[in-house]
Amino acid sequence: MADDFEVPKLPTYLEIPKMNEGVMAGDGPFKSVEEFQTPLGFPGAKVDNWQEVAINKMGELKSKYRSVQVFLDACVKCGACTDKCHYFLGSSDPKNMPVARQDLFRSVYRRHFTFAGKYFPKLVGAKELDDAMLDDWYNYFHQCSQCRRCSVFCPYGIDTAEISMAAREVLDAVGIGQKYCNQILGKAITIGNNLGLPEPALRDTLLDLEEEIEEETGVAVKYPLDQKGAEILLITPSADFFAEPHIDGLIGYGKVFHQDGVSWTMSSYASEGANFGMFIGSYDIMRKAALRIRKAALDLEVSRVMVGECGHAWRVAYSFWNTLSGVGAGADISDEHAMKLQNQLDSRYPQPQHIIEYTHDLIQRNKLKFDKSANDDRTVTFHDSCNVARATNMGGIPNGQFILPREVIKAVCNNYVDMERSTIMESTFCCGGGGGLLTDDLMEIRIKGAMPRMQALKEVEKTDAVDTLVAICAICKSQFSKVLPKFDFDPYMIVSAHQLVSEAIIMDKPQTDDSEAEMPIEETITETVE
Amino acid sequence: MRMAREVVLFESLFKSNKWTWLFGWLFHVGLLLVLIRHARYFWPGDLPEIFLLVQPFKYAAFAMVIGLIGLMGRRIAVERIRYISAPSDYLMLILMLVIGISGAVMTFTSNHTDVIMVKQFASGLLTFDWANLPTEVHFLVHIFMVFVLMAIFPISKLLHVPGVFFSPTRNQVDDARKKRHISPWALRQEKEQEVRLNETLGKDE
Ligand code: SF4
Ligand code: SF4
Numbered sequence: 001m002a003d004d005f006e007v008p009k010l011p012t013y014l015e016i017p018k019m020n021e022g023v024m025a026g027d028g029p030f031k032s033v034e035e036f037q038t039p040l041g042f043p044g045a046k047v048d049n050w051q052e053v054a055i056n057k058m059g060e061l062k063s064k065y066r067s068v069q070v071f072l073d074a075c076v077k078c079g080a081c082t083d084k085c086h087y088f089l090g091s092s093d094p095k096n097m098p099v100a101r102q103d104l105f106r107s108v109y110r111r112h113f114t115f116a117g118k119y120f121p122k123l124v125g126a127k128e129l130d131d132a133m134l135d136d137w138y139n140y141f142h143q144c145s146q147c148r149r150c151s152v153f154c155p156y157g158i159d160t161a162e163i164s165m166a167a168r169e170v171l172d173a174v175g176i177g178q179k180y181c182n183q184i185l186g187k188a189i190t191i192g193n194n195l196g197l198p199e200p201a202l203r204d205t206l207l208d209l210e211e212e213i214e215e216e217t218g219v220a221v222k223y224p225l226d227q228k229g230a231e232i233l234l235i236t237p238s239a240d241f242f243a244e245p246h247i248d249g250l251i252g253y254g255k256v257f258h259q260d261g262v263s264w265t266m267s268s269y270a271s272e273g274a275n276f277g278m279f280i281g282s283y284d285i286m287r288k289a290a291l292r293i294r295k296a297a298l299d300l301e302v303s304r305v306m307v308g309e310c311g312h313a314w315r316v317a318y319s320f321w322n323t324l325s326g327v328g329a330g331a332d333i334s335d336e337h338a339m340k341l342q343n344q345l346d347s348r349y350p351q352p353q354h355i356i357e358y359t360h361d362l363i364q365r366n367k368l369k370f371d372k373s374a375n376d377d378r379t380v381t382f383h384d385s386c387n388v389a390r391a392t393n394m395g396g397i398p399n400g401q402f403i404l405p406r407e408v409i410k411a412v413c414n415n416y417v418d419m420e421r422s423t424i425m426e427s428t429f430c431c432g433g434g435g436g437l438l439t440d441d442l443m444e445i446r447i448k449g450a451m452p453r454m455q456a457l458k459e460v461e462k463t464d465a466v467d468t469l470v471a472i473c474a475i476c477k478s479q480f481s482k483v484l485p486k487f488d489f490d491p492y493m494i495v496s497a498h499q500l501v502s503e504a505i506i507m508d509k510p511q512t513d514d515s516e517a518e519m520p521i522e523e524t525i526t527e528t529v530e
Numbered sequence: 531m532r533m534a535r536e537v538v539l540f541e542s543l544f545k546s547n548k549w550t551w552l553f554g555w556l557f558h559v560g561l562l563l564v565l566i567r568h569a570r571y572f573w574p575g576d577l578p579e580i581f582l583l584v585q586p587f588k589y590a591a592f593a594m595v596i597g598l599i600g601l602m603g604r605r606i607a608v609e610r611i612r613y614i615s616a617p618s619d620y621l622m623l624i625l626m627l628v629i630g631i632s633g634a635v636m637t638f639t640s641n642h643t644d645v646i647m648v649k650q651f652a653s654g655l656l657t658f659d660w661a662n663l664p665t666e667v668h669f670l671v672h673i674f675m676v677f678v679l680m681a682i683f684p685i686s687k688l689l690h691v692p693g694v695f696f697s698p699t700r701n702q703v704d705d706a707r708k709k710r711h712i713s714p715w716a717l718r719q720e721k722e723q724e725v726r727l728n729e730t731l732g733k734d735e
Contacts, residue, residue, distance in 0.1 A: 019609055067698045074693030077619050078554065079604070079611035080546040099614050115685040116618070124686075125616030148699075153546030155536070155554075156690060157699030322710045330709035338710050350707055427545075 005444045007486045008090055008451045010458050016083040017092035024093035024448075028139040029441045032177035039186050040285060043175030050174040051129055055112050057173040061166050062113060067159065068166050072109045074156040075099060081150040081158070086429050087143050090448035095140050098150035098160040104136055105167050138176055141167040143445045145435035146279065147386035152426050164435070165281030172280055180439035181276045189288045193238035193272035199225075202268050205241050213251060219507045221254045223266070228300050230265035232257070234355070235293055235317070236308025237273040237474035245477055245495050249309050252498025255505050256359050259368055264306075267296035273313035274474065278320075279436035286316065287324045294325035294341060303346040306353050309496055311385035311434065311473030317352045318392040327352055350396065356472060357394050359501060360404045363411050370504040375413035378468040380500070381460050382406055382418070383453065383480075384428035385473035399425070405472055405497055412504040417464045423456040431471070433479025447483055454487040461489075469494045537694060553600030557626075560594025563587040564633070571645070571652040591634040598627050622687065625675055632672040 034044030047053055062069045081098040083089065088096040095101060103125070110117030110126035117126030127133060146161035171177065187196040197205075206223040213221045224230065240250040257264045270292040277286025297305055305327050307317045322328025326338030328351050333339065345351045362368050382405060394400040402425045410416050423429050432449030460466040469484075471477050471494060480494040535541045540558075543551045567587040602623045605611050648669070683689075 016610075019613065066696065070693055070696045070698065073687075074690045074697065076687050076690045077611070077614050077616070078543070078550055079608065079614060080543050080550055082610040082614065084546065094610065094613050097610060097614065103614065116682075120618075122617065123621070124618045151699050153542055155540055155543040156694050157536075157542065157697040159699050318707060322707060326710065328707050328710060332710070335710065352707070 005448075007447055010451065010455045010487060014089065014452055014455050017089060019094045020092040021094055024087075024091045024096060024139070024143060024445060026139055027135070028142045028178075029437075029439060030179040031138075032179040032182040036179065036182040036186050037172075037175065037177050039190070040172075040177075040182055040282075042172045042177055042182070046175045050134075053174050054129055054134075054170050055108075057170045058109060058112070058166075061169065062109070065162070065166070067162050071102070071156075071158045071162060072106050073114075075102065075106070075154075075158055076156075078155060081154050081160075084150045084153045085144075085160075086147075086149070086432060086452045087145075087445060087449040090432070090451035091143075091445065093143075095136070096143055098154075098158075101140055101144055102158070102160055102163045104133065104140060105163050108133065134171075134174075134176070137167050138171055141171070142178060142437065142442065143449075145386070145430045145432065145437055145449065147430035147434055148390040149386065149427065149430065152390065161435070165278070167281075168279070169281035172282065178280070178436060180441070181280050181436040185276050185280070185285055185289070188272050188274075188276065189285065189292070192267075192269050192292060193241075194274055194276070195238045195241070197238060197241065197271065199268035202241065202271060206266075209247070209251065209254075213254070217507055219258065219509065221251075221258045221507075223250075223254055224264065225266050226268050226300065227263070227265035230263040230300060230302055232262060232264035232304045232306050233293075233297050233300055233302040234264055234266050234306050234308060235270060235273045235313070235352075236266070236355075237310040237313055238271055239274075239474040239478065240308055241271075243478070245481070245492070245499060246474055248499035248502060249496025250498075252496065252500075252502030252505075253308060253355055255502050255507060256355075256362065256368065256498070259505065259507065260362055265300060265302070267293075267300060269299070270296035273308055273310045273317070275313060275316045276436060278312055278316055283324075286320065290316065290321055290324040290327075293321070294327060297327065298341060298344065301344065303344065304349050304353060305345065305351055306355055306358060308355050309472040309474065309498065311387035311475060313474075314354055315387040315391040318354075321352055354394050354404075356405050356408055356497065359498070360395065360408050363408065369506040370412050370501075371506055372412060372414050372504055374504045375500055376415070378413060378500075379415040379417065379464060379466045380409060380413055380468045380470055381416070381457070381466045382409060382424075382497075383431065383469055383471045383476060384424050385471055385476050386428060386430045386434060388472060389426055389428045402426075405470075408497055409470055409500060412500045417460055417466060419456040419460050423452065429453040429456065431473075431476040431479040432483065434473075434475050438475050438478055443482075446479060447486055450479070450483040450487070454483070454489070457489070458487070467493055468500075470497050470500065471495075472497050533695070549600070550604060553597045553604065555597070556593045557597025557601060560590040560592070560597055563590035564594060571649045573653075588637050591630060591637065595627065595630045595634060598623060598630060602627070618686065625679060629672060629675045629679065632668045632675070636666075636668050636672065 037044045077099060079099065085096055085098050095104070107125055107127035108129045110124055111121055111128055114126070116124045121127070141164045144160060144164040146164050148159055148161045151157050151159035151161070168178070184194045188194050191198060203225055206225055209223055210221065213219070234253065236250065236253070237246070239246040241247065272289070275286055275289045277289050293305070307314055317327070326341040329342055329345070329347055331338030331342050350357065384402060388401050392401055394404045397403070418424055429452040430449065431453060432446050437446060457466070457469060467490070469480060471480065477494055477496065481491050484491045484493060540551055540555050543554060564587060605615050605619065605623065
């Protein structure tokens with residue numbers, strides 16, 4: 001199925017395709033090898049008694065996660081989800097319909113764990129886990145970006161993402177891992193970031209960045225690394241350190257911190273916001289990655305932890321950090337592990353906080369000045385990233401995760417339009433590259449899956465001359481850079497929200513003592529490094 | 531609140547597919563009303579006045595049957611839904627249809643069953659006291675299918691009834707930053723691994 005596929009044409013209206021069985025059949029993404037499997041504690045190759053191992057693992061997951069069991073049992077095959085997945089809409093392979101995807105897993109579950117499936121397998125569609133089924137699992141559970149769009153429309157809230165994670169966990173347990181995710185995870189939990197950037201390289205990059213900004217603006221914006229005693233620890237996806245358009249976002253964060261006058265730092269030990277542990281469904285590995293952040297926060301003695309623009313990172317941070325590593329609040333007094341950190345963190349701020357929440361708050365309090373006309377050459381629209389939209393919140397208000405980023409964007413630019421309502425906010429279409437699919441060996445499904453989003457974008461391009469697409473997720477940004485040109489868009493139209501902020505923000509020349517500060521925290525601010 | 535809207539109005543389904551929602555909702559509401567009306571067969575002693583109010587609920591049977599036929603039609607006609615259907619999905623609909631239709635036949639045609647006798651039987655059931663049953667064929671079909679339905683309840687997809695209340699994506703509170711949720715197995719693991727993690731991650735103090 002390699003390169004010879006057609007890029008889908010963009011229809012005027014998004015239609016539900018006729019089914020084409022097997023169009024996306026294949027071997028799936030490159031498989032991981034021993035070198036990447038062993039460090040994560042997975043078997044290096046497919047184990048001999050894989051069936052037994054897999055079924056046991058399924059049993060374990062079923063009892064561990066209530067969600068998995070409820071989702072497997074509750075589906076009534078109503079079909080409401082069948083036309084909601086961008087991968088089905090883009091590829092027309094029926095196994096990409098959410099319920100059919102779940103059924104790959106469910107049919108085995110029924111066979112082994114339910115009464116009806118044990119005794120009347122044919123009747124209830126229960127199936128044995130054989131080689132063909134395992135191959136289908138590997139292929140089709142790597143055609144799900146775990147975006148959770150289907151769950152919004154399911155009357156029982158059945159979340160296919162959860163099933164995909166479970167399936168991938170079972171696959172890893174029998175020794176069949178995905179190369180892309182597992183290789184990256186290896187780097188993340190040993191070196192500290194997905195790119196495998198060691199501390200000196202990181203430091204160099206940041207110094208270069210400082211020079212560049214100073215040259216351009218005349219202001220010495222700092223990008224501190226491992227600075228003990230800073231107030232804020234920023235955890236951002238490592239893509240922000242080097243690639244376009246990500247780095248322009250990082251430039252934006254720095255300028256905002258600079259204007260606020262707050263002390264902040266990044267950590268070379270925990271230099272990654274992304275946490276692919278979630279994609280492969282492994283609590284343990286996800287926790288390992290999260291614990292690096294805990295350690296960095298403790299070591300650097302920060303009082304706030306903040307997260308940069310990254311979709312699933314924000315989900316992990318918002319929903320799971322508290323559980324995984326205690327970054328949050330409200331732990332039980334007897335819970336030493338969490339209390340150790342939570343006593344150190346400042347409870348007047350949400351912990352962790354999203355960079356958008358932070359910038360939004362400064363804007364609300366009139367701490368930042370903008371020249372909106374700097375972005376007048378653009379007409380902007382916003383792509384809600386799935387993990388932010390459907391798995392988190394911002395600002396603690398209902399729908400804050402939709403409102404805050406839009407308000408930030410509108411505060412820095414004059415021309416803003418939204419895409420079609422059914423393709424944004426909680427119904428947003430995934431960029432097509434999330435959930436561990438952002439690898440070249442999955443390019444076909446990535447392009448096909450991007451079609452619904454591209455279609456909505458094409459609409460606003462026609463009606464409102466939109467020429468800039470903003471996202472607050474590193475995966476979305478990378479995916480869009482790749483797929484935009486396939487659909488006749490400019491690949492550079494995708495930008496970070498903080499890139500727009502960066503362009504419009506008016507920087508004060510080197511600040512002296514600013515005493516009218518009504519900042520809630522009046523600590524001795526040790527400004528920047530050295 | 532989210533849960534209430536979901537259970538009463540099928541909010542998510544409305545968002546996704548208007549036809550499925552229409553038929554599905556008709557069926558469930560019809561079923562509910564009909565069930566309420568059936569309470570009269572189990573009520574001990576004389577019926578209180580309130581039951582006059584539920585008398586018109588008998589027309590709900592039509593809503594229920596129409597809903598079922600609609601759902602069945604979709605299951606057969608829409609290619610995507612046909613693809614995901616197992617034989618049991620059809621059987622379940624047929625079962626409900628037979629129950630609905632046989633019930634409606636009793637109520638609306640001249641095949642009336644001796645309701646008093648039914649009542650004695652039904653109330654008897656509650657006290658495990660087996661009384662005589664009327665023997666009209668419609669009624670027997672009706673009650674037999676209901677028994678079948680009850681028997682397969684716990685092992686079939688009818689489990690979606692309790693399932694909807696347990697669905698984590700619908701009933702969880704959004705407060706992960708303010709409260710530490712940790713499940714017992716994860717907490718156990720955290721304690722056990724503390725030592726080992728300290729070794730691998732350096733000191734954590
Ligand atoms: S990609 Fe998204 S919509 Fe499609 S099955 Fe996975 S979670 Fe559901
Ligand atoms: S919408 Fe939910 S219940 Fe309906 S078929 Fe899809 S997963 Fe099953």
